Amino acid sequence: MPEGHTIHRLAADYRERFADRPVRASSPQGKFADGAALIDRQPLTDADAHGKHLFLGFGAAGWVHIHLGLFGKLTFGAAPAPPPTDTVRLRLSGPDAYADLRGPTTCGLITDAEKQAIHDRLGPDPLRAAPAHANAAGAAGTPSDDGEPAWQRISRSRTTIATLLMDQKVIAGVGNVYRAEVLFRHGIDPYRAGRDLNRAEWDAIWADLIALMREGVRNNRIDTVRPEHLPEAMGRPPRVDDHGGEVYVYRRARQPCHICGGEIRTAELAARNLFWCPGCQRR
């Protein structure tokens, strides 16, 4: 159940465990048997992420394109690998580690050109942006997305900002949690139209997404609560929840807002659950 930070973290995990050494590849479940055979015994030459898309490079053999969708999971373990369960779509194993992929929406072998086509239809990714302190060009060879193309679309759109933030063509990597949290942090009602945001609001959102999602990669979880609103600071009980991180509104329907004390609301928007605080977020 990943947002962009998870995918970038996974790309790094693959690189650390398998880079530049031949891997064994198999598809115990069978659905990727042909692809696995083509990369078997090839070295992993690169691992890349854009938004929620993960790309594992195998030199001339091409790229394994993975999208986890809502349910997909990757689990890493130390060698020797145990016998795989029959739901494993792709297993990679090396001398030190193995990785099992289950339940992805997408797992296919693609060419450089096909990979480029995927990049071309995705919006800028806050995790591919140059850090705020770097110069505009970024270090050689590193991607440096900027938020301008996203602003161009948002500022002309009558669609709600909540919908636009989830649209991967507009901005890549933001999912339901970051959407809800970043709108709360900037006091913006999720139903406001994109074109009713001003430039300063957008710039603040983009900068905040870069910071929040980098933190997400580092901690491997989503934390969005400012220090002064943490449980320790406010003397409230910590969150008891599967996701771990402290949040303002995500999955907190009918609970009191950490800032104004009002009830957090929830509604369905485009088949996804939306959470917001009517007291803190302005139309």
Added chain:
DNA sequence: GTAGAATGTCCAG
């Protein structure tokens, strides 16, 4: 045991 939900996306109508 089984229904339901879940941080996602695509396609048909």
Added chain:
DNA sequence: TGGACCTTCTACG
């Protein structure tokens, strides 16, 4: 807009 799809985990009998 509604349904399909991929899997795991939890709550409830």
